[in-house]
Amino acid sequence: MxxxxxxxxxxxxxxxxxxxxxxxxxxxxxxxxxxxxxxxxxxxxxxxxxxxxxxxxxxxxxxxxxxxxxxxxxxxxxxxxxxxxxxxxxxxxxxxxxEVEESVLSGRVVSREGELATVETSAGQVRALAPEADTDAVQVAVRADAVTLHAPADAPAEEATSARNRFAGTISAIDSGEQVARVLVDVDADALLGALVTMSSVEKLDLREDSDVVASFKATATRASPRET
Structure with missing residues (x-):
């Protein structure tokens, strides 16, 4: 689920x-x-x-x-x-x-394939859309509405999903609203990964602080841009 x-x-x-x-x-x-x-x-x-x-x-x-x-x-x-x-x-x-939810990870481009780049971050490698630039030092922005959370036992196999960016982590905090919850996941990166989910999904997955989850997001929903070093 x-x-x-x-x-x-x-x-x-x-x-x-x-x-x-x-x-x-x-x-x-x-x-x-x-x-x-x-x-x-x-x-x-x-x-x-x-x-x-x-x-x-x-x-x-x-x-x-x-x-x-x-x-x-x-x-x-x-x-x-x-x-x-x-x-x-x-x-x-x-x-x-x-509109205001976005996580930013710092990293360095290690390879490119057309418009897509593989970026080495503290959390691991991230596939992202990245324009050609004079530097390989980039920051990767991930929209919270593009992040999907899975229970570890129910996470689909990598070859079964188009969301190739996958990270195991632990929920650091849950900010619950009337219908939407903002979930912050610690994936051992230099920033917490934010995800927006419905309150019904919070209940179905039994999400709570310190729960283990798998976060996934598509490369096409991720942007890498040059950063100052």
Missing amino acids: DAGFEAHLRADGVEFDADDADLLRAVDREGSLNRAAEALGRSYSRAHQRLTALEDALGPLVARQRGGSGGGGSELTDEARDVLARFERLRTEFTGTA
């Missing part, structure tokens, strides 16, 4: 995410689930199955009317509009937090 940075609401084992929000908004806009699915390029059967699963967890979301002079149709319930409002508040909180 892993904790990444993606806005979602969770209820009874079902996660409501951006795709689900798009589906409800399309129903509201188009006036029917069938037209909503068509507008989103989804099959009606899959949209119907997903809506059924959401309603089992969250309650009635779409009120359906059959026949009549207007030909029937669908409209969102008050519950659906409340879920959408909650989701937008969560996404706003995510966005505002992510």
